[in-house]
Amino acid sequence: MIKFKFGHLLRSLKHMFWDLPDKNKLEQSLFKEQIKIYYNFTSSAFYGFLAVFIAFFLDQNYLLSLVIGIPTSLLFIRLLFLFGRNLASD
Incomplete structure (x- = not known):
């Protein structure tokens, strides 16, 4: 059974929206x-x-x-965040 790590998900969201990168134009884009x-x-x-x-x-x-419906959506969101992070890092 898959265990959801909500703390990790919340830290990812915090990093995504509040920990803004430096003023460098490349990092901003x-x-x-x-x-x-x-x-x-x-x-x-x-x-x-x-x-x-x-x-x-x-x-x-x-x-x-x-x-x-609810666990399915949580699973989809968790998997898609992981895939999104991998795509964004490429």
Whole structure:
């Protein structure tokens, strides 16, 4: 079973939004590209969750839609943050 490390995720978000890079133009442009990558992956994870939630909701299995939809979205977000970090570092 996969354990989520929320502290690591929160530190990543803090680093991403509050620990701004130096005034160097190259670092600023790389930082902006990294934010775009994270935004794209996070929004796709949200739409993945929405699709799972709606599929079970339309089947009128409300509890199952929450039980499966929320962990699925957390897993998607965690995986996509990891892939986004790897893409941004290339």
